[in-house]
Amino acid sequence: MIRVENLTKVFHLGTVNENLAIHNVDLTVREGDFITIVGSNGAGKTTLFNLISGNQMPTDGKIYLNDTDVTREPEYRRAKRIGRIFQDPLLGTASNMALEDNMMICYRKGFKGLKISLNGKMRRFFREQLVQLDMGLEGRMKDNVGLLSGGQRQALTLLMMVLSEPDLILLDEHTAALDPKNAALVLQLTEEFITRYGLTAMMITHNMKNAIEYGNRLLMMDQGEIILDVEGEQKRELTVEKLVEKFHQIRRRTLESDEVMLSE
Amino acid sequence: MIEGIFVEGLIYGLMVLGVFITFRILDFPDLTVDGSFPLGAAITAIMLTSGYSIWITLLVAFLGGWLAGMCTAFIHNKLKVPNLLAGILTMTMLWSVNIRVLGNRANLPLMRRQTLITDVLELTQGVLPRAWALLIFFFVVAMVVKFVLDVFFRTDLGMTLGAMGDNQQMVVNQGVNPETLKIIGVGLSNALVALSGAFVAQYQGFADVNLGQGIIIAGLASVMIGEFILRSNRIMVLTLRVLIGSICYRGLMYLGRYYGYYVNLTPSDLQLITGVLIIGLLAVTHLRGKGRWKGVQQETAEDEAAAVAGRPSAGSAPAGGGVTGGSAPPADGEAPG
Structure with a gap:
């Protein structure tokens, strides 16, 4: 799956602030x-x-996926x-965009063409998926994500990431x-x-x-x-x-x- | 007279749409505009006087502007130069380029040349008064561009552009290269600006290398006036209010030009007026945020800070939200910090 060999990361190499953050890590x-x-x-x-x-x-070492x-x-x-979720709930979603738009962007991971993908079928699919979160978000698909709480945003980010497989x-x-x-x-x-x-x-x-x-x-x-x-x-x-x-x-x-x- | 204001507002409105895309949707304050606007005008003037067809001319002007925007995005992407500086660099270089385009001249008249304007006037002669014919024509042009943009920002690419202006890390997480998006977005913006310059050259009957001076500030003022008049986060309304803002701005400038001399103002004071106008709008937004402005909805501190910084915010200028085109209720004052 993922293999890390001899991974090393040094910050500020060659200065007084030199800091060995990762030292010869091997992991499979x-x-x-x-x-x-x-x-x-x-x-x-x-x-x-x-x-x-x-x-x-990295400063040294190899990463294989x-x-x-x-x-x-x-x-x-x-x-x-590789999907990633950060500690800060704001980093995973775009606040000024509607919930359904956020989901659409994540679902269309990869090439973004001039196609309008967000249609009724997509909306139904997203609604079904949102039900899994059990947070009532399925009724707020046109709300801006900025209006959701941190927990809701993080749950949404998680769901969006999972959907992109x-x-x-x-x-x-x-x-x-x-x-x-x-x-x-x-x-x-x-x-x-x-x-x-x-x-x-x-x-x-x-x-x-x-x-x-x-x-x-x-x-x-x-x-x-x-x-x-x-x-x-x-x-x-x-x-x-x-x-x-x-x-x-x-x-x-x-x-x-x-x-x-x-x-x- | 009133028709003239509307015509100018609509022609310059295309430029304001470009400014709106970079400043509000992409969150990429782009100053290339001061150079790409006269570039569009210069290309139009030289190609029309050389006998090219008007449609090819417009296409080349459009692409020329796109190239200028790409240049800015490229400098910003590859050399990690701040976007403001990258824009100023391109703008400065374009001044020389524009003189070259004009054939080592600072300006080029289009007198007695066939332009889109003369075509329209010929076609409607005897049917419509001159001013009305132009007004209808440019209304159609502006609406077509507006409609195309509305649709574009509903596509996957358009939505991703909006998301980038909102949260760049998110776009990276979705496996999209933000550098590519910037090249597309800033390019599109400057293409619209150059197209606007192309129309202005035909409307005024000449192209001048200094045509672009202060155009970015004019564009920004127009965007802000629009935001002042209409509040929404739907892309259709956002682009509409850009055009309305542009017309209002031209109206104000008209008043400045024709009635300013009563208070000893000359046309050269217009730049100063524009600047003061922007500062005034910022101040009002600022006061609103503090809740000192009675009768106006209060906004959150975040809104205020964002508005002052000229960035989109949930309440006052929900640019990214506009990209959604959804019908989310206005977030004034209830957005969690």
């Missing part, structure tokens, strides 16, 4: 994997996503196969900016969609409990390296305490970040 994501990623701030989680999505170019080398491919080209989805703390109720709702939807459509997903989260509860595989990152990679039975047996303990064993220091501890 198999089809159908749902990977959760934890780690303190600055561990390199988001940078890893930026490199995979093509938002940033379905066995083709995409290391130097620009972000917009990879985006046809990406090979891999990257979820970058996509529930962190939402209130607890909406966060839970969006997370539940995420899992539902991933299971129903058999998606391959990687999800960054600050919430250790969620990281353990969801997915079939868990990665822990620290200082630009993947220090822990568990799956299957091993992952099912994990608890927050065991995870913190593991970190201590591996790094020979205590997990000092408060955020990682915010597992409630």
